Amino acid sequence: MPRVTEEHREARRAQIRAAALRAFTAKGYQRASISDVVAESGLSAGAIYGHYDGKQALFAAVAEEVLSRRGSEIEDASRDGSPPSPLEVLTLLTGGMTRDLEDGRVLVQLWAEATVDPVIHDVVQEVVGQLRGVLLDALRAWFGTRPDLAPDGPDAAAQLLIPAMLGLGQGFLMQRALLDDFDPDQYLAAAATVLPA
Incomplete structure (x- = not known):
């Protein structure tokens, strides 16, 4: 054999x-x-x-794969020596999720399951931890090119922005999954008004 x-x-x-x-x-x-x-x-x-x-292990594997791809895309965008801006990072995150997921409902389900299922909760914690690390690297590199926006240093500026970046990404995905009239371009245009440029 x-x-x-x-x-x-x-x-x-x-x-x-x-x-x-x-x-x-x-x-x-x-x-x-x-x-x-x-x-x-x-x-x-x-x-x-x-x-x-079983189904739980399979769901965890699917979630981990989809979410970890975003980290790879952000890392790849940083390799040319010109780090992506916070808006470009958000666009990479949301664009990748849009390509991978038909409408994002499965992520909304994942987040809901993570509140009641310890295995799924642990998967979400691990994957988001990895994503935070990727965001930290990308934002730190970008703030390194913009010291005027990072008076306490690139690391502090990046750490401060990460929760907002995660929230903007989740907001995009949640609205895309739930709202019939969701306009992704309008959402990103609004995000551009609050993210540093």
Whole structure:
């Protein structure tokens, strides 16, 4: 029997996570079942349970993947030597979530589940902690180019702005998921009036 490589296993896990994201988006976390993930993936239940020990673990893996991609995008935007501004960072965050998630409902569900489910809560804490680290690096680099806006130093200025950046990102996603008349361009234009430039 041929050996299954780690690359093959990760490709299968990615296939399962993508199917789970579709199922959770379509039905919601509470109503979606592993059977729905099976139907979306075309795999057997055994294949799914061979990688994830249940719906909760799968939901956590999906959330971690979606949220951690944002960190990678922000890091990539900083590699050219010109750090992105706070508005550019917010645009990267919201743009990536818009690409990854049909309408953002699954993140609203994730945040709700994190208030009652300790496993999901821990996943959110870990992923947001990673995102804060990425934001700190990006904002610190940007404030380093704007000492006029960072009288106490780039680190202090970045630390001060991070909670507002997270709030603006969550506000974007929450309104996008809940409001029929949400205008993402108008939201970002409003954010531009409050973020340092």
